[in-house]
Amino acid sequence: MAELTALYSLESLLALDGIDELERMKAEVNPFWNRPRFDIAWSLPVMSGLTEERKISVQQMREASRDELLLFHDPSYIETLELFGNTGSAFSSRFGLDTPECPVFQDVHKYASLPVGGVIDATIGVAEGKFKSAISFAGGFHHAMESQAAGFCYLNDTVIAIKKYKQLNPGKKVLYLDTDVHHGDGTQAAFYGNPDVLTISLHEFSMGFFPRTGGVEEIGNGEGKGYSVNLPLPPLTDDVEYWRVFEDVVIPIWQAYKPDLVFWDVGADAHIGDPLADLMLTYDTYHRLSMTVRQLVHLGRRQLVVVGGGGYEPVTAAKIWTIVLADLADVALPPALPIEWVQLVQKYGCTMRRSGWTDRPRRMEDEHYPKISRAVDDAIKKVKELIFPTFGLE
Numbered sequence: 171m172a173e174l175t176a177l178y179s180l181e182s183l184l185a186l187d188g189i190d191e192l193e194r195m196k197a198e199v200n201p202f203w204n205r206p207r208f209d210i211a212w213s214l215p216v217m218s219g220l221t222e223e224r225k226i227s228v229q230q231m232r233e234a235s236r237d238e239l240l241l242f243h244d245p246s247y248i249e250t251l252e253l254f255g256n257t258g259s260a261f262s263s264r265f266g267l268d269t270p271e272c273p274v275f276q277d278v279h280k281y282a283s284l285p286v287g288g289v290i291d292a293t294i295g296v297a298e299g300k301f302k303s304a305i306s307f308a309g310g311f312h313h314a315m316e317s318q319a320a321g322f323c324y325l326n327d328t329v330i331a332i333k334k335y336k337q338l339n340p341g342k343k344v345l346y347l348d349t350d351v352h353h354g355d356g357t358q359a360a361f362y363g364n365p366d367v368l369t370i371s372l373h374e375f376s377m378g379f380f381p382r383t384g385g386v387e388e389i390g391n392g393e394g395k396g397y398s399v400n401l402p403l404p405p406l407t408d409d410v411e412y413w414r415v416f417e418d419v420v421i422p423i424w425q426a427y428k429p430d431l432v433f434w435d436v437g438a439d440a441h442i443g444d445p446l447a448d449l450m451l452t453y454d455t456y457h458r459l460s461m462t463v464r465q466l467v468h469l470g471r472r473q474l475v476v477v478g479g480g481g482y483e484p485v486t487a488a489k490i491w492t493i494v495l496a497d498l499a500d501v502a503l504p505p506a507l508p509i510e511w512v513q514l515v516q517k518y519g520c521t522m523r524r525s526g527w528t529d530r531p532r533r534m535e536d537e538h539y540p541k542i543s544r545a546v547d548d549a550i551k552k553v554k555e556l557i558f559p560t561f562g563l564e
């Protein structure tokens with residue numbers, strides 16, 4: 171039993187039709203909340219045969235209860251979100267709702283609360299030993315604040331699931347690792363003063379880049395000082411520079427902290443092909459990340475929950491999440507992408523640059539190297555100064 175990896179199905183999201191209404195209502199397609207994105211993402215593991223693997227247990231998401239949402243969110247925010255979902259009419263923008271990124275549409279509350287229920291169940295399942303690991307492609311809504319929607323995020327599934335885990339397992343330590351290209355601001359804020367939840371976020375950091383937070387000096391406060399770690403990276407950071415950060419900083423802190431439960435927000439948007447960001451990661455780095463995360467979890471308490479996070483090039487996001495799923499469950503991917511999936515992608519009018527699971531190695535241009543390498547060195551040095559003493563590291 172404990173060898174199972176739980177995979178949370180996107181079928182319940184695909185069964186709703188609110189995002190089809192949204193597409194009819196708006197002139198531009200929402201980069202996150204659109205049907206092709208969900209369909210392409212879910213169809214890849216299915217058509218690759220992964221959902222038939224005996225090491226993978228497909229689970230259905232459920233709507234989180236109001237009591238669960240209230241573990242983090244403000245009651246009036248929840249009421250407003252429910253009301254919007256029922257009426258479709260906006261009467262207040264004070265919660266960050268009805269914006270281009272967080273639009274209001276039919277059943278928005280269901281779309282938002284299904285992943286929360288799924289991620290809570292994933293976390294409890296892992297904590298109780300029912301699954302050795304769990305992954306939900308829909309999850310990692312790290313920009314959602316206590317009473318504010320932002321950056322495609324309405325409800326912070328991760329914060330709620332960690333709070334629920336902490337309720338059931340007082341005194342246990344959680345590591346939240348966020349490799350989404352955007353700073354995990356909402357999740358960091360929720361645990362900023364709490365040493366029992368260590369947050370580490372690697373993200374692009376440049377002038378005006380959303381959400382504009384995540385500087386290296388944000389290290390937590392009070393008892394939580396030293397337990398918020400930020401690794402701001404310049405645009406064009408490539409695989410080699412990224413991995414240097416992971417090895418020099420993330421692995422030592424992780425090993426010194428010795429977490430009980432590990433949460434990983436993958437985020438497919440740090441890939442070179444993502445239209446909303448400027449890092450240069452390839453599939454190889456995601457594969458290396460998932461193998462390393464798996465290894466570190468295996469050396470520790472063996473409790474891992476993975477959430478998909480962002481990723482706005484649907485083909486890339488689907489491939490990354492499926493690669494991570496295969497790594498977690500230790501199952502083989504088919505050598506080529508399934509033909510029926512390629513046809514589905516074409517049906518939606520999406521482009522496919524390569525037919526396999528890898529892409530060409532890419533390094534930044536030589537002319538950019540000195541500047542980027544210096545910025546990466548600087549981030550590593552500052553984190554070592556500010557954070558390493560908390561963990562007895564040098």
Ligand SMILES: [Zn+2]
Pocket residue numbers: 350351352437439479480481
């Ligand atoms: Zn993101």
